[in-house]
Amino acid sequence: MAKRVIFNKSEPILHKICKRVDVFxxxxxxxxxxxxxxxxxxxxxxxxxxxVGFLKRLCVIDAGEGYYExxxxxxxxxxxxxRDVEGCLSCPNEWxxxxxxxKVRFKxxxxxxxxxxxxxxxxxxxxxxxxxxxxxxxxxxxLIEEYVEN
Ligand code: ZN
Numbered sequence: 001m002a003k004r005v006i007f008n009k010s011e012p013i014l015h016k017i018c019k020r021v022d023v024f025x026x027x028x029x030x031x032x033x034x035x036x037x038x039x040x041x042x043x044x045x046x047x048x049x050x051x052v053g054f055l056k057r058l059c060v061i062d063a064g065e066g067y068y069e070x071x072x073x074x075x076x077x078x079x080x081x082x083r084d085v086e087g088c089l090s091c092p093n094e095w096x097x098x099x100x101x102x103k104v105r106f107k108x109x110x111x112x113x114x115x116x117x118x119x120x121x122x123x124x125x126x127x128x129x130x131x132x133x134x135x136x137x138x139x140x141x142x143l144i145e146e147y148v149e150n
Pocket of ligand 1: 087088089090130134
């Protein structure tokens with residue numbers, strides 16, 4: 001595994017729509033392993049492929065309930081709402097209140113291409129919304145309702 005450089009929000013790739021993953025091979029596994037290591041080293045909650053320079057619909061999340069890989073993720077259902085402080089590894093020093101759904105049901109593929117569905121809430125739900133936004137070229141800074149000084 002190797003740590004990857006995390007791109008800053010000024011990089012054009014962070015503002016583009018990512019492409020679906022349709023090849024599940026060793027190269028994909030290597031990217032996922034690298035993203036896992038990069039996420040751990042940065043002590044982050046989530047990391048999306050465009051943040052390390054790949055225009056692919058995949059992200060990795062560890063919201064304190066184990067490590068998950070989401071390939072071609074789709075949010076199926078949301079409910080409730082939560083307002084809390086959010087940040088992003090591509091936007092260092094920017095923190096602010098963002099309202100997100102409290103609960104999210106999503107489906108995604110794992111590294112073998114198998115689909116799974118999962119219901120998550122709280123921080124995990126926030127992370128899924130944040131990372132899926134990345135795959136659509138959207139950044140959380142556009143959703144900040146109130147900036148927080150750090
Ligand atoms: Zn982010």
